[in-house]
Amino acid sequence: MTSMSDTENDKILTDRKVAWLASYPKSGNTWTRILLSNLLSNSNSDEPWSDKIDLAGSISSSRPRFDNITGLPSSDLTADEVDILRPELYRSLARESKNRLFIKVHDSYHLNINNEPIFPTDISIGTILLIRDPRDVAVSYSHHSGRKNFTKTVKHLNRSNHHLSGDNRSQLRQITGNWSEHYTRWTQQTDIPVLVIRYEDMLADTAAQLQSMAAFLGLEQANDNAAIRRAVDRARFDKLQAKEAKDGFMEKPEKAKRFFRSGRSGEGKEVLSAELQKSITDEHGDIMRVLGYDF
Numbered sequence: 001m002t003s004m005s006d007t008e009n010d011k012i013l014t015d016r017k018v019a020w021l022a023s024y025p026k027s028g029n030t031w032t033r034i035l036l037s038n039l040l041s042n043s044n045s046d047e048p049w050s051d052k053i054d055l056a057g058s059i060s061s062s063r064p065r066f067d068n069i070t071g072l073p074s075s076d077l078t079a080d081e082v083d084i085l086r087p088e089l090y091r092s093l094a095r096e097s098k099n100r101l102f103i104k105v106h107d108s109y110h111l112n113i114n115n116e117p118i119f120p121t122d123i124s125i126g127t128i129l130l131i132r133d134p135r136d137v138a139v140s141y142s143h144h145s146g147r148k149n150f151t152k153t154v155k156h157l158n159r160s161n162h163h164l165s166g167d168n169r170s171q172l173r174q175i176t177g178n179w180s181e182h183y184t185r186w187t188q189q190t191d192i193p194v195l196v197i198r199y200e201d202m203l204a205d206t207a208a209q210l211q212s213m214a215a216f217l218g219l220e221q222a223n224d225n226a227a228i229r230r231a232v233d234r235a236r237f238d239k240l241q242a243k244e245a246k247d248g249f250m251e252k253p254e255k256a257k258r259f260f261r262s263g264r265s266g267e268g269k270e271v272l273s274a275e276l277q278k279s280i281t282d283e284h285g286d287i288m289r290v291l292g293y294d295f
Helices: 006-015 029-040 063-070 079-096 134-144 151-158 179-188 199-204 206-216 225-234 237-247 267-271 274-290
Strands: 018-023 101-105 124-131 194-198
Touching: 018 029, 018 079, 029 101, 029 124, 029 206, 029 225, 063 079, 079 101, 124 179, 124 206, 134 151, 134 267, 134 274, 151 274, 179 194, 179 274, 194 199, 194 206, 199 206, 206 225, 267 274
Parallel strands: 018 101, 018 124, 124 194
Antiparallel strands: none
16 A cells, blocks of 8 residues: 655645535524634624625535536536536635635535535535524524425424425525434534534624634634634624615525524524424434433
8 A cells, every 4th residue: 555645645635625614504604604704804894794795615506606617507407417516516616716615505414326425525624514403493494484384394304305496496406304314414424524513502602613613624813812702793693683684685585584583592492383392302302412402
């Protein structure tokens, strides 16, 4: 067996430019992107963002980006055919970027039909996996989708191999799995390092969680307490709400009344029926216990 030279090893490390920001929907991904954008920005503005979140990397399921880079119309391909091309798409993004990329992901970690991981190890710095109490996810995701009752959303949270988008919609198919599957598929794989961050811990001590994320990703700002404090202050929820009320927010779905609606924890216990809460805890109780969610 031949050993890898220092030069070859250095090149592999240099090629690792992608930080995956993974979450089941409505678990704090956008807030995390704003926090990281603020931390990396030299702006002295007091507002959370300008016209958009200034963080290189976009979203993994972007259909226009797929079409532009591959030169193929994704709408003419099956979802499985798209997934065959996604690993090389992300490698292309990494090769073309001089800076690290922060890519938002709602997919669970999974393989395509060629048995290749959708998210390539060779370009990956690591994954920040954002977790939120599934009862609160059900409430937030329902409002996000413009639904007036929570039953359909709870079914999505509980459905094995659930997926988002696909077909001819604006984003590529994203295989999330159910809430527990999303967590276990990311945490049980061993190719990409994973840092689990609970949304509830972000609410309790945003600065500490942002510092943990920055340290995990090797950002020099991890040791800059003043920069961390500024980033957190600019991303306070009241400021996010005020900014959206004033200027709108480009990531708000058409059916949602607003993107930054509540942001708090415990809402699921307050508004979900006992039957729906039991449906969630029956399906996800084992993982909820692991993550410290009481029921």
